[in-house]
Every structure is written in structure tokens, then in C-alpha cells.
Amino acid sequence: MPGWVIDELTSRFTRERAASVERICYGTLLSRAQYRFDIEQLRYVDVRLIAQETGLTPKEIESWTAAVEDDDRERES
Numbered sequence: 001m002p003g004w005v006i007d008e009l010t011s012r013f014t015r016e017r018a019a020s021v022e023r024i025c026y027g028t029l030l031s032r033a034q035y036r037f038d039i040e041q042l043r044y045v046d047v048r049l050i051a052q053e054t055g056l057t058p059k060e061i062e063s064w065t066a067a068v069e070d071d072d073r074e075r076e077s
Contacts, residue, residue: 024050033068 025044027035029051038044048054048061056064 029054032065033071036065036068 023042023044024047025035025038026047027038028046028048035044039046046061048056049058
């Protein structure tokens with residue numbers, strides 16, 4: 001097998017492996033409630049914590065997500 005083929009396959013493997021190690025949930029940019037299971041139970045990384053564009057701190061994200069429960073209570077009443 002030519003060396004360039006081995007290099008290309010190794011490079012692809014390395015990129016794919018690195019991408020799969022850190023599971024990132026982008027859904028939290030769309031909904032603060034719908035992807036809680038992914039973050040809390042499946043341990044995906046909340047993209048809002050790592051995306052500089054959001055400018056949100058962990059405390060702000062916690063507060064924003066906790067407001068979901070308040071919304072649910074209001075709907076039930």
C-alpha cells in the first residue's frame with residue numbers, strides 16, 4: 001500500500017476520532033428545554049459553554065435553563 005494512502009487514512013482516522021471524543025450538543029442554541037436530557041443525562045457538552053459567540057457564563061445558562069420549570073408551572077395553572 002502506498003505511503004500516501006496510509007497517511008491519508010491515518011489522518012482521517014485521527015480527525016474522526018478527535019471529533020467523536022467530545023460530544024457537543026448544538027440544540028441548546030435552539031431550545032433551552034428540549035435538549036436538557038442530552039446535557040444532563042447523556043453528558044453532551046453544552047455548546048453555549050464553549051461557543052464564544054453566545055457570551056453566556058455557566059451561571060447564566062443555569063438560570064436560563066431553570067426558567068423552563070417556571071414556564072411549565074405557569075402552563076399548568
